Amino acid sequence: MHKSFLEDFSFPGSKVFRYGSTGIPTDFTYKIGISSPSEPDTKILSFKLNPEEDAGPGKGPEIISKKFTHFGSYSARLKVPDARKKQPNVGAVVGYFTYHEDDEEGLSEIDFEWLIADPKIIYVGTWTGKPGNLQRIGRIINLAEGKIVETISKVNYDGKPTLLKGMQNIPESIPAIENYDASSQFYTYGFDWKAAGLRWWMLHPETADTVVLWDYQGSQLGIPHHASKYRMNFWHTKDWAVEGNPESLEQPEFPFELEVDWMRYVKK
Structure with missing residues (x-):
């Protein structure tokens, strides 16, 4: 089990993360410790999509913690x-998350996701349970407009969503962050994982105050309880379109680049 750590990707390697498949960095997998094209003085983890790669979350570049986190x-x-x-209808997903599937206990997943066809929208939520009976809780937020699109639970990917209310729907509104665009600059995002609840948040780009995106409590529904692996990935999707644009499923035509400054875990 990992202790608390901060990986700032300053050097060409990592003590706490491994690459998701071959472990060999290439132009279309990952590079660590290179200068950011957006902030030249910042060293980053860089992921680039291979335009010829197949669709699916296991196909694109990914890093995974070497040990479990909880x-x-x-x-x-x-x-x-x-x-x-360049490609407004691209189908591509950035995932910042935990994920581990245990034979006995099922899935443990907590995620932040962005579909890069519209970087004003944030997807947060969890998956728990076993194949055939997977439980989802999730929230979709258009942060530039200050609009919570939905806060739901459902069973399996094609299940009928149920709106969440009360303590499972806090806050009920979120003020807009003017000109929020996850592709325009670096932002700090986070989630707090407790046995009794989950909280997704980010730091306001001007005030550095904590903006609570979802403070989920009052129910055990959807809260993972077994250890997981800490991850970041970037992949092509051919069947998940961004909210408001059903055409955004195209194979990437360019090596779009994700930049990650650092990842932190504080064990509780």
Whole structure:
């Protein structure tokens, strides 16, 4: 089990993360310890999509913690790619998350996701349970407009969503962050994982105050309880379109780049 750590990707390697498949960095997998094209004085983890790669979350670049993580506070500073001018209907997902599937206990997943066809929208939630009976709780937020699109639970990917209310729906409104665009600059995002609840948040880009995106409590529904692996990935999706644009499923035509400044885990 990992103790608390901060990986700032300053050097060409990592003591706490491994690459998701071959472990060999290439132009279309990952590079660690290179200068950010957005902030030249910042060293980053860089992921680039291979335009010829197949669709699916296991196909694109990914890093995975070498050991398990569990209850605690997770945070990262990252900048998603800007694809709207080059390919506005691209189908591509940035995932910042925990994930582990246990044979006995099932799935443990907590996630932040951005579909880069519209980087004003944030997806947060969890998956728990076993195949055939997977439980989802999730919230979709258009942060530039201050609009919570939905806060739901459902069973399996194609299940009928049920709106969450009360303590499972806090806050009920979120003020807009003017001009929020996850591809325009680096932002700090995080989630706090406890046995009794989950909280997703980010730091306001001007005030550095904590903006609570979802403070989920009052129910055990959807809360993972067994240890997981800490991850970041970037992949092509052909069947998950961004909210409001059903055409955004295209194979990437360019090597869009995800930039990650650091990832932190504080064990509780």
